[in-house]
Amino acid sequence: MFVTGRQAEILEIAKVEGRVLVEDLAQRFSVTPQTIRKDLNDLCDGRALTRIHGGALFPSGTENVKYEARRSIAAAEKQAIGRAAAALIPSNSSLFINIGTTTEAVGEALRNHHELMVITNNINVANRLRVYPSIEVVIAGGVVRGSDGGIVGEAAVDFIKQFKVDFAVIGASAIDEDGALLDYDFREVKVAQAIIANARHVILVADSTKFERTAPVRIGHLSQVHSFITDVCSLEGLREIASANSVDLIETGAG
Helix, strand or coil: CCCCCHHHHHHHHHHHCCEHHHHHHHHCCCCCHHHHHHHHHHHCCCCCCCCCCCCCCCCCCCCCCCCHHHHHHHHHHHHHHHHHHHHCCCCCCCCCCCHHHHHHHHHHCCCCCCEEEEEEEEEEHHHHCCCCCCCEECCCEEECCCCCCCCECHHHHHCCCCCCCEEEECCCECCCCCCEEEECCCCCHHHHHHHHHHHHEEEEECCCHHHHHHCCCCEEEEEHEEEECCCCCCCHHHHHHHHHCCCEEEECCCC
């Protein structure tokens, strides 16, 4: 496909950041939002990007967006989701926190809680929470994935199975409208499944960009969680599944 100079730049931004927004691009290039929408439509028609409300995603295929870039995708939405999840978790409780940039946002929002036991396979969460004397951090053993500091593999699964906690905070790389929760690495999925099985209350945290993505490995189903926190749930099928299975759907709105 033929692309203009501006469209080529938009592609590079999307490749680095994972997502581009119409308003941000209009300001960056000093053009109208309508001009940017046409650029995005052209790029999406050529399958270089995937259209979402208000912008476009760099298509992932079976590969995950780089972890540092994922932190900048829907950052404000993730912070709001993190605060909402932390509000469900009282002090004096135990919890799992899984791998992911949204689950990290939950960890950040828990810093003022007291007498927590946090069990995690996320080195980033452990490193941030270890400095708070009122939070006991327990970290899983296993293979450390260099791309994101996640601890995966059978050793991590066996470690998780030793516990039965009050809450679990999990993420997903993609969510289908049929309620399937999906990820990229089968080793990470095994850990997530062990976390779900060993918590009394499972909190799924995922921003709405996850509705636009696909991933090849099944973690489980929306019906297996107790609370689902997102910014905006635009998929009616997910709403129906949540309602039918008494899943508490919490929408935080814009970050």
